Amino acid sequence: MDRLKGKVAMVVGAGSIGPGWGNGKATAVTFAREGAQVFCVDRNGAAAEETAKIIASEGGKATAFTADVSRASEIEAMVAACLKAYGRIDVLDNNVGIAEMGSVVEVSEESWDRVFAVNLKSAYLAMKHVIPVMVQQGGGSVINISSIASLRHVGISYVTYGTSKAAMNMLTRTTAVEFARHHVRVNAILPGLMKTPMVEHSAGLAASYAKGDVEEMWKKRDAQVPMGHMGEAWDVANAALFLACDESKYVTGIELVVDGGITCKAGA
Numbered sequence: 717m718d719r720l721k722g723k724v725a726m727v728v729g730a731g732s733i734g735p736g737w738g739n740g741k742a743t744a745v746t747f748a749r750e751g752a753q754v755f756c757v758d759r760n761g762a763a764a765e766e767t768a769k770i771i772a773s774e775g776g777k778a779t780a781f782t783a784d785v786s787r788a789s790e791i792e793a794m795v796a797a798c799l800k801a802y803g804r805i806d807v808l809d810n811n812v813g814i815a816e817m818g819s820v821v822e823v824s825e826e827s828w829d830r831v832f833a834v835n836l837k838s839a840y841l842a843m844k845h846v847i848p849v850m851v852q853q854g855g856g857s858v859i860n861i862s863s864i865a866s867l868r869h870v871g872i873s874y875v876t877y878g879t880s881k882a883a884m885n886m887l888t889r890t891t892a893v894e895f896a897r898h899h900v901r902v903n904a905i906l907p908g909l910m911k912t913p914m915v916e917h918s919a920g921l922a923a924s925y926a927k928g929d930v931e932e933m934w935k936k937r938d939a940q941v942p943m944g945h946m947g948e949a950w951d952v953a954n955a956a957l958f959l960a961c962d963e964s965k966y967v968t969g970i971e972l973v974v975d976g977g978i979t980c981k982a983g984a
């Protein structure tokens with residue numbers, strides 16, 4: 717299992733908001749299992765450490781780092797620490813995101829700014845500081861975790877989430893074109909309805925779906941998907957693995973939908 721052998725992967729959002737496997741945590745572990753040295757970044761230092769320890773327990777190599785990636789100074793420190801530890805960055809996986817409920821009329825300005833800072837500004841800052849490193853070393857792969865909410869209304873009201881992810885798609889396309897000549901590939905993954913700790917611990921999502929009943933929310937989300945069930949973090953991790961490794965060396969600027977078919981059907 718060496719599809720990433722010799723590569724250094726920075727996973728931003730490598731922790732999990734609660735017990736279980738979030739997209740970033742699963743991606744970090746998947747990268748390590750395929751031979752990458754993984755720099756695990758999370759706002760929650762303990763969560764980053766947990767992921768790094770899992771990797772180490774399986775014989776891999778990982779470093780945990782705590783950062784608020786909506787802050788430029790902390791992004792700069794993050795990149796410097798990774799370079800000090802491993803000397804290069806071959807893969808950047810931007811996997812942070814929050815969802816807050818509300819229509820354009822209901823959402824507060826503070827909520828708008830907060831969601832955009834976490835979901836979009838963080839990716840901009842990470843790419844701004846990592847891509848020059850990739851250019852200097854001759855190439856690399858950037859993977860931005862977006863959402864199918866960037867493409868369509870998914871049946872609940874969270875305008876800030878969908879809008880910030882739509883902007884991430886354009887950020888991905890533009891950057892892909894501008895840095896293709898430097899062999900820096902930039903792609904996005906658009907997960908559909910996922911069964912992850914972030915969703916489970918979002919009181920707003922549970923309230924929107926089922927008046928706070930998490931189990932009922934799972935049932936309703938399963939029913940929305942043509943395949944009959946939600947995705948799991950490993951589905952996103954495996955998609956990220958493809959985009960991170962050299963098997964996708966001629967792939968850049970795409971939006972890889974991982975959604976069990978939901979974007980192909982009419983209605984929410």
